[in-house]
Amino acid sequence: MLHALFDLGPSSRQELARHTGLSQATVTTLVGEFLAEGVLHIAAMERNAVGRPYERLTINADRGRVVGVDVAETYVDATVYDLALGVLGRHEAALDEHQHDQAYVIDGIVGAIEAALDADGTDRDRIVGVGVSMPGHVQHDAGVSVFAPNWNWHDVHIEELLAERLRLPVYVDNPLKAAILSEMWFGVGRVVDSMAVVNIGTGVGAGIAIEGTLVRGSTNNAGEWGHTLLMLDGRPCRCGRHGCVEAYVGAPGLEATLAEIDPSHPALGRPGQRDFVESVAGGLAAGDPVLRELVRRTGRCLAAALGDLVNLLNVPKVTLTGWLPEALAPWLVPAVRDELPRHVLPGSLPGLTVELSEVPGNAVGLGMAAFTLEQFLARLGLVSPARTRPQPGAQTAQPIG
Amino acid sequence: MLHALFDLGPSSRQELARHTGLSQATVTTLVGEFLAEGVLHIAAMERNAVGRPYERLTINADRGRVVGVDVAETYVDATVYDLALGVLGRHEAALDEHQHDQAYVIDGIVGAIEAALDADGTDRDRIVGVGVSMPGHVQHDAGVSVFAPNWNWHDVHIEELLAERLRLPVYVDNPLKAAILSEMWFGVGRVVDSMAVVNIGTGVGAGIAIEGTLVRGSTNNAGEWGHTLLMLDGRPCRCGRHGCVEAYVGAPGLEATLAEIDPSHPALGRPGQRDFVESVAGGLAAGDPVLRELVRRTGRCLAAALGDLVNLLNVPKVTLTGWLPEALAPWLVPAVRDELPRHVLPGSLPGLTVELSEVPGNAVGLGMAAFTLEQFLARLGLVSPARTRPQPGAQTAQPIG
Ligand SMILES: [Zn+2]
Ligand SMILES: [Zn+2]
Numbered sequence: 001m002l003h004a005l006f007d008l009g010p011s012s013r014q015e016l017a018r019h020t021g022l023s024q025a026t027v028t029t030l031v032g033e034f035l036a037e038g039v040l041h042i043a044a045m046e047r048n049a050v051g052r053p054y055e056r057l058t059i060n061a062d063r064g065r066v067v068g069v070d071v072a073e074t075y076v077d078a079t080v081y082d083l084a085l086g087v088l089g090r091h092e093a094a095l096d097e098h099q100h101d102q103a104y105v106i107d108g109i110v111g112a113i114e115a116a117l118d119a120d121g122t123d124r125d126r127i128v129g130v131g132v133s134m135p136g137h138v139q140h141d142a143g144v145s146v147f148a149p150n151w152n153w154h155d156v157h158i159e160e161l162l163a164e165r166l167r168l169p170v171y172v173d174n175p176l177k178a179a180i181l182s183e184m185w186f187g188v189g190r191v192v193d194s195m196a197v198v199n200i201g202t203g204v205g206a207g208i209a210i211e212g213t214l215v216r217g218s219t220n221n222a223g224e225w226g227h228t229l230l231m232l233d234g235r236p237c238r239c240g241r242h243g244c245v246e247a248y249v250g251a252p253g254l255e256a257t258l259a260e261i262d263p264s265h266p267a268l269g270r271p272g273q274r275d276f277v278e279s280v281a282g283g284l285a286a287g288d289p290v291l292r293e294l295v296r297r298t299g300r301c302l303a304a305a306l307g308d309l310v311n312l313l314n315v316p317k318v319t320l321t322g323w324l325p326e327a328l329a330p331w332l333v334p335a336v337r338d339e340l341p342r343h344v345l346p347g348s349l350p351g352l353t354v355e356l357s358e359v360p361g362n363a364v365g366l367g368m369a370a371f372t373l374e375q376f377l378a379r380l381g382l383v384s385p386a387r388t389r390p391q392p393g394a395q396t397a398q399p400i401g
Numbered sequence: 402m403l404h405a406l407f408d409l410g411p412s413s414r415q416e417l418a419r420h421t422g423l424s425q426a427t428v429t430t431l432v433g434e435f436l437a438e439g440v441l442h443i444a445a446m447e448r449n450a451v452g453r454p455y456e457r458l459t460i461n462a463d464r465g466r467v468v469g470v471d472v473a474e475t476y477v478d479a480t481v482y483d484l485a486l487g488v489l490g491r492h493e494a495a496l497d498e499h500q501h502d503q504a505y506v507i508d509g510i511v512g513a514i515e516a517a518l519d520a521d522g523t524d525r526d527r528i529v530g531v532g533v534s535m536p537g538h539v540q541h542d543a544g545v546s547v548f549a550p551n552w553n554w555h556d557v558h559i560e561e562l563l564a565e566r567l568r569l570p571v572y573v574d575n576p577l578k579a580a581i582l583s584e585m586w587f588g589v590g591r592v593v594d595s596m597a598v599v600n601i602g603t604g605v606g607a608g609i610a611i612e613g614t615l616v617r618g619s620t621n622n623a624g625e626w627g628h629t630l631l632m633l634d635g636r637p638c639r640c641g642r643h644g645c646v647e648a649y650v651g652a653p654g655l656e657a658t659l660a661e662i663d664p665s666h667p668a669l670g671r672p673g674q675r676d677f678v679e680s681v682a683g684g685l686a687a688g689d690p691v692l693r694e695l696v697r698r699t700g701r702c703l704a705a706a707l708g709d710l711v712n713l714l715n716v717p718k719v720t721l722t723g724w725l726p727e728a729l730a731p732w733l734v735p736a737v738r739d740e741l742p743r744h745v746l747p748g749s750l751p752g753l754t755v756e757l758s759e760v761p762g763n764a765v766g767l768g769m770a771a772f773t774l775e776q777f778l779a780r781l782g783l784v785s786p787a788r789t790r791p792q793p794g795a796q797t798a799q800p801i802g
Contacts, residue, residue, distance in 0.1 A: 137748035146748055194619060206713070210611045217715020218595060221748040228709035231633045231644075232702070239746060241708075243632075301633070307642075308629035312607070312713070314618020340801050345640060347538035347547055347622040352801045400741050400753045 001030055002059075002377065006085070006185055010043040010056040030382075031057060037380050038063045039083070059084040064128040064376070067113055067168075068369030070175060070362050071105075071134055072323075073097045073150040073202040074274055076112035079365040080120045083128070083373065087361055089120025097202070097272060100151040102161075110165050128376040130168050131368030133175040134158055135203055137221050140173040149238050150202065169379075171372045175199060176223035178367030179321055179357075180207025180214055185370055187359040188317040195317045196309055197357060198225065199364070200324040202273055204246040206309060226250065230305055248301040251277055251324055257297050262290045274323065281327045295328070299335025306336065306354060307343025314348045319357035321364075329356045402431055403460075403778065407486070407586050411444040411457040431783075432458060438781050439464045440484065460485040465529040465777070468514055468569075469770030471576060471763050472506075472535050473724075474498045474551040474603040475675055477513035480766040481521045484529070484774065488762055490521025498603070498673060501552040507559075511566050529777040531569050532769030534576040535559055536604055538622050541574040550639055551603065570780075572773045576600060577624035579768030580722055580758075581608025581615055586771055588760040589718040596718045597710055598758060599626065600765070601725040603674055605647040607710060627651065631706055649702040652678055652725055658698050663691045675724065682728045696729070700736025707737065707755060708744025715749045720758035722765075730757045 004019040005011060011019070017027040034040040035057075043058040061084035070077040074097050080089040093112040095105065113130060136148035143159025163170040176199060183189050183197040193212040199205050204226030208215040215222045226246035227239045234243025235256060247253050251273040258265055258280075267279040283291045306318055325332060336354060344352060357363055377383045405420040406412060412420070418428040435441040436458075444459040462485035471478040475498050481490040494513040496506065514531060537549035544560025564571040577600060584590050584598040594613040600606050605627030609616040616623045627647035628640045635644025636657060648654050652674040659666055659681075668680040684692040707719055726733060737755060745753060758764055778784045 137746070192619075208714075210616055211614050213612050213614060215611055215714065217749065218593075218717035219715060219748055219751065221746065222713065222715035224712040224715075224746055224749070227712045227746055228629075229631060229705055232631050232635075232705055234633075241744060304630055304633055308709075309713075311625040311628045312623065312710075313609075313616065314620060314623035314625075316619035337801055343642060344801070345538070345622065345625055345628055347620055348618065348625070349801060350620065353799065354801060398754065400738055400745070400750060400755060 001027070001034075002373070002383070003185055005040075005057070005059055007190060010058040012046075012054050012056055014054070016057070033382055037382060039377065039380070039382065061086060065122050065126045066128055066369045066372050066376070067116065067130040068178075068362070068365035068367070068372065069109065069113060069130065069132040070178075070364035070368070071095075071109055071132060072175070073135060074272060075323075076108050077362050077365055078109075078112040078116035079362055079369070080116050080122050081366075081369045085366065085369055085373070088122065089116050089118075090361070091115035091119055097150065100153075102151075102153070102156060105151060106158075106161055106165065109162065113166065124168070127168050129171060129372035130162070130166060131171045131173070131178070131365075131370075131372035131375075132158070132162060133178045133364050133368050134172055135175060137219075138172055138174040140171070140177070140220055143170070143172050145172070169372075169375070171368070171375050173368065173371055174220065174223075175364040176205040176207040177214065177216060177220070178207075178364045178371065180209050180223075180367070181370050182359045182363045182367035183207065183319055183321075183357060184209050184212075184214065186366065187357050187363075188319055188353075192317050194313070194315050195319070196225075196313065196315050197319045197321055197363070198306065198309075198325075199322045200249060200251075200320065201322045202251050204250045208313065208315075210313070225305070225309060228305070228308065230301055245301070245305040249298060249305065253301075254280070254294065254298055254324075258290070258294050261293050261297075265290055267291070277324055277327050284328070284331050292331075295331045295335050299332055300339045302332070303336045303339030304343050307340060310344050310348050310352060316351050316353070318352070318354045319359075320355070321357040321359065325356060402428070402435075403774070403784070404586055406441075406458070406460055408591060411459040413447075413455050413457055415455070417458070434783055438783060440778065440781070440783065462487055466523050466527045467529060467770045467773050467777070468517065468531040469579075469763070469766035469768070469773065470510065470514060470531065470533040471579075471765035471769070472496075472510055472533060473576070474536060475673060476724075477509050478763050478766055479510075479513040479517035480763055480770070481517050481523050482767075482770045486767065486770055486774070489523065490517050490519075491762070492516035492520055498551065501554075503552075503554070503557060503562075506552060507562060507566065510563065514567065525569070528569050530572060530773040531563070531567060532572045532574070532579070532766075532771075532773035532776075533559070533563060534579045534765050534769050535573055536576065538620075539573055539575040541572070541578070541621055544571070544573050546573070570773075570776070572769070572776050574769065574772055575621065575624070576765040576768075577606040577608040578615060578617060578621070579608075579765045579772065581610050581624075581768070582771050583760045583764045583768035584608065584720055584722075584758060585610050585613075585615065587767065588758050588764075589720055589754075593718050595714070595716045596720070597626075597714065597716050598720045598722055598764070599707065599710075599726075600723045601650060601652075601721065602723045603652050605651045609714065609716075611714070626706070626710060629706070629709065631702055646702070646706040650699060650706065654702075655681070655695065655699055655725075659691070659695050662694050662698075666691055668692070678725055678728050685729070685732050693732075696732045696736050700733055701740050703733070704737045704740030705744050708741060711745050711749050711753060717752050717754070719753075719755045720760075721756070722758040722760065726757060 041060040044056040061082035137146040145156040197207045206225035231243035235247040237244035237247040442461040445457040462483035538547040546557040607626035632644035636648040638645035638648040
């Protein structure tokens, strides 16, 4: 129902029933509970054709505040939202990608959250929860960073550590799950119910929705499209395989490709990945032919890897998100679109769109805020969060792992 | 509810309600309708602890007959089932993989169905429907073979053509959709609700279920895992790409690999793909070291490609089906299991199983019979078949295709 309210804006009970497929009676009960908790309020009274008055309901934005935090290898981006997920304040802090220890990273996360709260002047008491996405494999139901390859973290109880520092309810998840939730609620999910959002930065992955179901997988590890093969026995990847998609289209992959084309190119001398990509964008704007070749090769690899995703799942829409496509979209998106028909089966091509995500702001932060809002409503007893437990099931054969 | 009856066997209304999550009242209504149409019957009367009598219900196997047909490049395999999907008769006919014309293929399909009916002595009047899987891209809701690469068919209205010849209701779909339905109902789907079944023969593909949803994709073209890349710019594939999984692990892929290892190997002289694979199986049983190397290389490619599937979807169970794994399982399955941990992310490995499918008989034929049974119940007004329409959705960007 929350999703319907975001989709529809201020809505009558009748519109909510139609949009959700719930009965009028169920919607009336739910609306009563949401109103009682102050999560909804009455936006307006209107009259229909026969003059009967009815209420338009909307999310009570001022009922509380939610923080959504995108933690990556190179930055922490924290956004403060009202309860209707409108942006109130935001702070981005750099993380040194070469510093791996827990205290450094946690200090960076807490510092960015506090700066975002200060920027908005938000009172701590009003915050109903903080959602933090962590790179790598996250067990969201246990609040654990199972494995973060860049920092070589194993089984860090990050939710508990952050909750102690912040003295606020914390929810952690993987950025791919956050990106697809925000795409489902605020992006192409408004017109289709199956889609993939491809997130590219240092790491590479895909959030996937199939017929309205957010694909988590049995250990919340779905979406590791960055670690599917483009080239058996190709470039070494930080996951241990050789030839993964990430090794070609992640930021370090672009550095490697540029070094193959012109090892003395000035963009390669920059200290960090984001500086590198910024200088690539600058050079492309200035018409550098070497960088045009870099985009051509990267676009071809990305199109091939997107072709695999589309051939497997036949999703009608793919969006790109993350700092790398945001910086390079004017050159990269056309290069991908040119190559894509050579990699997608003809039967899966009609109607397919590939575009930069239109989710506003930081899509991962917004998705984390949306998860956190669901958690808050669950604590109030208003929603049962979608089933989130892994389902190992009975064994029918000897497991591989 | 049908699925619950297959899962549970003879069941009380209470057990059906518990298993399906439907209310007792809904189940009682449904059971009444199913009994009235003769689709269910009362298997037994029992008494519970307090002595109240209750009925055990089961599918009325003799209410009618269903035919499930697996059409591949090299054969037609037709099975006659009772309404409880018990096998009554079966006939397999060879198709010449080099003959592509429509009349030849349709004659082959009709001939195999008639032979299967004759084998069982089934009266035509009792058949409630014939489900036929066609290789390639099938639009199941329109009954059209959109594209069959081996025969170079485009937009053949195969459902209509077969219905005219057979004078029976016909339902067509893609074998990957049939294979996953039978895996969901009769295979590992009895213990998990997300899984992939990998079908290997001439062509290669995967049927996918995510949290109980059969993944069809926006044009019923999902599952084309055979046309995802193992090796960018690798072996030419019949789809037009280079380096697809199918070019390495489909039957012609194995022939190509063997020719790389030993171009004069006697197994390469066989006239058809199935003869080739049979002679490989025979040679492996006799300990041929060249064929052991063929299995090692093929197992490595298959493990790499399964690793991609698992890394993307984090499914806990993968099964193998089709004539090629059935012939080579004793050698191929261990080779795949050995290699798999090098290709699956550690977070997706715990509990993962890869095994030959335990679905009895021809999994594709059984799945087609199950789809056809659903269609029959829908014609009786007893079920609304799962949403099957493609959902093109409003365009938010310029489509690629
Ligand atoms: Zn990798
Ligand atoms: Zn191919």
